Amino acid sequence: MIDQAASLRELVSTRSADRCRGQSAQVQGAAYTLAVTSGKGGVGKTSLAVNLSLLLARKKRKIWFMDADFGLANAEVLLGVTPPFNVMHVLRGEVDLASAWLDVAEGVKLLSSGSGLEDVANIDGCRAAYLIRSVKCLSGPDDIVLADTGPGIDDPVMSILTAADEVMVVTTPEPTALTDSYATMKVLFSQRPESDVTLVINCCESPSQAESLAKAISNVCQKFLGRSFQRYEYLPVDNSLARAIQAQKPLVMGSYRSRLEPWLWKLANGIERRMKDRHSALAFREAGLRVGHWSEAAAARSF
Numbered sequence: 298m299i300d301q302a303a304s305l306r307e308l309v310s311t312r313s314a315d316r317c318r319g320q321s322a323q324v325q326g327a328a329y330t331l332a333v334t335s336g337k338g339g340v341g342k343t344s345l346a347v348n349l350s351l352l353l354a355r356k357k358r359k360i361w362f363m364d365a366d367f368g369l370a371n372a373e374v375l376l377g378v379t380p381p382f383n384v385m386h387v388l389r390g391e392v393d394l395a396s397a398w399l400d401v402a403e404g405v406k407l408l409s410s411g412s413g414l415e416d417v418a419n420i421d422g423c424r425a426a427y428l429i430r431s432v433k434c435l436s437g438p439d440d441i442v443l444a445d446t447g448p449g450i451d452d453p454v455m456s457i458l459t460a461a462d463e464v465m466v467v468t469t470p471e472p473t474a475l476t477d478s479y480a481t482m483k484v485l486f487s488q489r490p491e492s493d494v495t496l497v498i499n500c501c502e503s504p505s506q507a508e509s510l511a512k513a514i515s516n517v518c519q520k521f522l523g524r525s526f527q528r529y530e531y532l533p534v535d536n537s538l539a540r541a542i543q544a545q546k547p548l549v550m551g552s553y554r555s556r557l558e559p560w561l562w563k564l565a566n567g568i569e570r571r572m573k574d575r576h577s578a579l580a581f582r583e584a585g586l587r588v589g590h591w592s593e594a595a596a597a598r599s600f
């Protein structure tokens with residue numbers, strides 16, 4: 298078996314950040330990679346990521362939930378589990394990457410980022426890029442890698458975002474959160490212009506409030522960045538989320554009569570649709586290449 302920990306350590310010791318930038322490129326035939334992020338902290342990323350992962354698993358997807366809030370792992374708290382290993386064990390070579398995951402629910406595996414670990418908290422963009430690429434290499438084409446990042450625009454966060462097929466930028470209607478979500482998109486588009494972004498407006502009063510906020514941000518993005526997010530989603534305030542966190546039992550696993558759950562299903566269905574579209578596009582491209590190859594060979598034979 299490939300010693301992924303050794304290659305991670307080797308990478309950390311020998312490669313420069315610039316050379317690592319290429320590490321975040323897409324991995325052929327790997328899982329659909331979804332990164333959940335935000336500019337401002339505390340806007341609901343982890344709650345969204347955890348519940349989404351459970352809903353997507355109910356659609357028979359295998360989910361590789363990577364807690365990418367390095368050193369401040371929260372997903373395990375929401376799930377009420379205690380993973381025996383975390384990213385630090387992988388980086389130290391104490392466990393290989395494939396064995397560091399904990400099955401937290403049917404179809405959902407969790408890689409913890411550890412809590413209060415200085416070395417993990419100081420992980421650089423290069424290591425984060427290599428880590429997510431290695432996770433993508435473990436997964437299959439029908440799987441989903443779901444990375445829950447910390448807030449902000451530092452290097453490790455951007456390494457995760459630029460490696461993703463889809464980035465969910467979570468915000469609330471607060472002006473500070475909206476401004477920071479614009480800042481996240483600005484940096485993301487400057488590093489990877491073709492990024493596919495879903496803006497998630499959480500704790501929103503109504504779908505119409507979400508619509509007018511999305512229009513306003515999109516206008517600013519178009520004006521100053523020349524591009525914008527591909528779609529937006531609305532999520533309402535739901536007080537049962539606080540009870541779910543207190544009970545360490547995710548909303549969609551309990552009987553909370555949640556008003557959020559139907560909207561979470563809408564998000565999950567959208568992701569599923571985009572995955573299928575990506576599959577069809579890849580299959581079409583491969584078929585095209587095969588036909589192209591065959592015709593070229595046939596043409597060569599006819600000379």
Ligand SMILES: Nc1ncnc2c1ncn2[C@@H]1O[C@H](COP(=O)(O)OP(=O)(O)OP(=O)(O)O)[C@@H](O)[C@H]1O
Nearest residue numbers: 338339340341342343344448500533534535538539
């Ligand atoms: N739709 C919602 N309705 C009500 N409360 C919510 C909603 N979404 C999130 N919250 C609350 O917001 C708080 C922060 O949530 P969460 O930890 O998921 O945010 P986060 O963005 O992951 O934070 P951090 O930036 O620290 O990682 C929690 O107390 C959660 O209950």
Ligand SMILES: [Mg+2]
Nearest residue numbers: 342343366371
């Ligand atoms: Mg979080």
